[in-house]
Structures are given as structure tokens and as C-alpha cells.
Amino acid sequence: MKRVYVNEKWCLGCHLCEYYCAFAQTNKKDMAWALKDKKIFPNIRVEDDGAIHFAVSCRHCAEPICVKSCISGALSIVDGVIEIDKDKCIGCFTCILTCPYGAITPAENGQAIQKCELCVRTAEGTPQCAAHCPNAAIVYEDRG
Amino acid sequence: MNRLRYVCIGNSAGAVGAAEAIRKYGGQGEIVFISDEPHHTYSRPLISYLLLGRTTEERMRYRGASFYDDLGIELKAPVKAVAIDLPKKRVILEGGEEEPYDKLLVATGSLPFIPAAEGLNRVKKVFSFMSLDDAKALEKAICPESRVLIIGAGLIGLKCAESLLERVKGIDVVDLAPRILSSILDEEGALIVQRHLADKGVAFHLAQSASSFEEGRAILSGGRTLDFDILVMAVGVKPNVDLAKAAGLEVGRGIIVNSRMETSAPDVYAAGDCTQSVDASSGVSKIMALLPNAYMQGECAGANMAGEKASFTKAISMNAIGFFGLHILTAGTYAGDSYLESDGNRYKKLFYSGNRLNGFILIGSEDRAGVYTSLIRDQTPLDEVDFDLLCRQPSLAAFARQARAAKLGGAQ
Numbered sequence: 001m002k003r004v005y006v007n008e009k010w011c012l013g014c015h016l017c018e019y020y021c022a023f024a025q026t027n028k029k030d031m032a033w034a035l036k037d038k039k040i041f042p043n044i045r046v047e048d049d050g051a052i053h054f055a056v057s058c059r060h061c062a063e064p065i066c067v068k069s070c071i072s073g074a075l076s077i078v079d080g081v082i083e084i085d086k087d088k089c090i091g092c093f094t095c096i097l098t099c100p101y102g103a104i105t106p107a108e109n110g111q112a113i114q115k116c117e118l119c120v121r122t123a124e125g126t127p128q129c130a131a132h133c134p135n136a137a138i139v140y141e142d143r144g
Numbered sequence: 145m146n147r148l149r150y151v152c153i154g155n156s157a158g159a160v161g162a163a164e165a166i167r168k169y170g171g172q173g174e175i176v177f178i179s180d181e182p183h184h185t186y187s188r189p190l191i192s193y194l195l196l197g198r199t200t201e202e203r204m205r206y207r208g209a210s211f212y213d214d215l216g217i218e219l220k221a222p223v224k225a226v227a228i229d230l231p232k233k234r235v236i237l238e239g240g241e242e243e244p245y246d247k248l249l250v251a252t253g254s255l256p257f258i259p260a261a262e263g264l265n266r267v268k269k270v271f272s273f274m275s276l277d278d279a280k281a282l283e284k285a286i287c288p289e290s291r292v293l294i295i296g297a298g299l300i301g302l303k304c305a306e307s308l309l310e311r312v313k314g315i316d317v318v319d320l321a322p323r324i325l326s327s328i329l330d331e332e333g334a335l336i337v338q339r340h341l342a343d344k345g346v347a348f349h350l351a352q353s354a355s356s357f358e359e360g361r362a363i364l365s366g367g368r369t370l371d372f373d374i375l376v377m378a379v380g381v382k383p384n385v386d387l388a389k390a391a392g393l394e395v396g397r398g399i400i401v402n403s404r405m406e407t408s409a410p411d412v413y414a415a416g417d418c419t420q421s422v423d424a425s426s427g428v429s430k431i432m433a434l435l436p437n438a439y440m441q442g443e444c445a446g447a448n449m450a451g452e453k454a455s456f457t458k459a460i461s462m463n464a465i466g467f468f469g470l471h472i473l474t475a476g477t478y479a480g481d482s483y484l485e486s487d488g489n490r491y492k493k494l495f496y497s498g499n500r501l502n503g504f505i506l507i508g509s510e511d512r513a514g515v516y517t518s519l520i521r522d523q524t525p526l527d528e529v530d531f532d533l534l535c536r537q538p539s540l541a542a543f544a545r546q547a548r549a550a551k552l553g554g555a556q
Contacts, residue, residue, distance in 0.1 A: 047540060072204065
């Protein structure tokens, strides 16, 4: 299935993917209006360590330990995409405790978690981090 | 593909994990769940959130409404399994009905441990806090004027305290241990959480036991008395092994299973709180009564019941629990040298030795904690990562480029 991958050697560390991710979650038309003066809660995060930059988001594992560990049944695999049911989630953070990539974060209100769902529920319907990466360091493709 | 008959004694994480794996790996025969609770599978740890109003009975279902239909599971509930007849491969139910099995999963969970205390039998309003029915009974019993006494400052007792605090007049918590959450926290970490809970209004009486009870009054070992309207016994849990023991399965403190979740009897598997198995972070066989482990053990058992060759060797103790917005994430074994960051509110302690991370305690510091957990579960040699960087901040940058590329699937 298609997933989001990062090509580390091309990542500039510009963090635009984080903004496009946060923008996609708002389902608004204009990024400046949607995000200006707001703290953003992206589901993809760029790690910077000296000259190294790369983005990390949910790997949509075939054997996801977050789903297996979820105590409320809020995380599930839907057509290969690991989705979060925020109504069921009570924000215990067991998934944050288990995700080996550190790809799950508390939601803004702290009472649930949020994660990349490959933009399946956003207006665009396809990952906006990859769509707007200026250097094609983030791609959305099928690598098996 | 096979048409074996699968029977699971249980209707929670272990049984659900098994059923999902049985179907995933081609088991097509009947699956029967036997449960003594009259409920759709639900998440036990969510009962405190139910009382807090942060979930509902419907939302706290562990799987969706169509779960049993989707997987072709027959749920027999509420009915008690009273015996396992190993030679004849059948489970005897209360009332005499029999359930024959080709493959059996024992996922009987745990029960509250109630220590003997003088006068306890004379207390009318005494509750446990393990099941949905416990929570409902407790909710019915409380009123804004209730004084609640909770015996036990562990995970269950304190989640109970959190869930009731805003709804009752006062909460006292008594524990024999000198610190709260003694199963998952060290002294300094426990003090941070205790202070946080005390600030919210929970009154603690530690290093004392309730040596005797009268109606509405507990006498503590130190001599002090505490008056209460509602008593919650949350001293601990014990594996529910009576059925397994009577059937002749090998039982220590819990049902003994190997890494394939096989018990000592052929075609009988066990998973979840009723078992004891090897903790990968210490090599010690112990009870790890945790929902994630129950699911993964059940899943492993189910795969094997369906004819796979699966094993589950990465069980470790781990807990994610929060009180009034303060989150505590812990995993593994607290042994070896330690790395400490503490400012009195945020607390991070990592334990390591022999080139391995053994365990950690994180309070108010949950960001990307799973990177640490994976080091323990995978037994990653610490000289293969930038451990100094990891100590400061869990990150994938601390892994070698090749290892990171493999992790992120971007190797090229």
C-alpha cells in the first residue's frame, strides 16, 4: 500500500510539512488564516540534528503495536490505514508509550491522541506533507 | 484453513486477541466465548473514565457493536465456566451445559485481592473497582456528601480516587507501602504524583494498614481512626486461576505458559492477567497484568490455535496512566545505573546496564516515549545508538543512518 516515506538526504529541514499537516487538519481554505498565531499540532515532525534532517510520521505498520496495545479499542486498521477514533480514545497515552517511531502525540486538548491518517479524512484526501514538500524529500508511494 | 472448534473462557483483551488471530490465520471453525459478565466486550481500565464522564458504556466497548457477528463468535454470557475436563476436551458450564473444544483458551483475567481484616464483614458499603458492574454499583452508592475511604494507593485505587474526587465530599487513601504507586514508581517519582493528587484534594495515609473496621470507621495500624461512608478495597489483584488449577494445569502464581502461550496441557492455551510469563526486560517469570500484554498474548495463542507457529517473547511491564492531566509512563525493570532529569514536576529516569536499557519512569514527560520502550523490547545494544542524545530526547536521530533508514522504510 502507499505510505509516506522520507528521503533523508534531500530533506532541507524547512518544517513546511508540519505546517501543511496542521493546515490539512483544519479543513480551511487559507493557510495563513488557519494557522496564524496558533500553536500547531502536526502529525509529522521533522527531526533536526546538526546537518541531519528528516521527517517522521506514522509508518502504518502491518503489525501495529499501538493498535494491539490500545486499551480502549480506539485505534484500528481501516484499509491499511491506522485510524484513531477520538470519541473512544480517553488519552491514556499507551500508544505513545509503545510507538517505536514516536509518531503519536497528544491531541490539542490533551484528552485524546492524534496521529497521521494519510489525510484520508481531510479535504484533499491525499497526504499534504508529501504534496507540498519543496524538495520531494517526502514522497507518498507504494514500496510494498 | 481448518474447522476446529475454538472455545475461549473470557471476553476481554486476551479472548479478543485470540479470536482476531484465529480468523486472520485461517481458522474457520466455531468460536465460542464464555463470560460471567452480561456485557459486550469492554475495556476494564476505562471504568474510571466512565465515572469521570469522559466515556460512556457504548464508547468504552473494546470492539465495535458488530464484533461478534463480524468474526462469527458465539458469546455465551452471563454464564460461569465451572470446570475444564482436559481428558474429554470440554468446558462444563454452570447448569451442566458442556462446550466441547478442539482448542481452548483460558483468559480468565484477575480478581480483586481482599485481605482479611477484622470487622470487614460488618461493613455494608464495600466495593471493588475492577469491573463495569463494580463501577456502576459504586456510582449508585455515592452522593456529594459521601466520605470515601480507599484501601490501596496503586493504579486501581488512585484511578478510583480521581474518578470520584469531584463527586464526593472527601477521599482518604490508605496504603501499607510508604509511597503511592509502589509497583511502578520509585520514591522521588511517587512524591511528585502524590503531591499532585494531594493538591487536588486526596488525603493520603501511607505506611499504615487498616487493621480493623467497624461500620463506617477504619482503625489504622498507627492507631488513628478514619470515618467513611463508602469503602473501596483496592489492595491489589490476583490471577483468576481456580479453574485452571482444578483442571490440573501447571499453575504458579499465574497459569504457566511458554512463549507460544501453551499451558502444560495439550491444545490448552492461556493469555492475559491469569498467566505468568517471562518479562523480556529482566528474564524473570512473573505476572504482568496489563491490557496490551493480554491482547498480544491472546493474539499469539490464537495464531497457534489456528495452526501457525507464533511466539510472543517481548512482554514487558509497561504502564501509561494519568491523574488530572499529569501523565506517568513507565516500562521495564528499574535496575542498573540511572540517568535522571527532575525539576520537581517533570521527572525522567532511565535505568540501564550491560549495554541495554532496562526500564524508565517518565512523569509529565511523555513525548515520544515509545522510542525508549522499543529499546527495551528490542534489547537494542546501547553502543549502536547515541545514548547521550537519547537520554536528553527520545529521537530517531540517535540511531545510525542505516538503522534509521531500515526503520523508516526509506533505505536507498
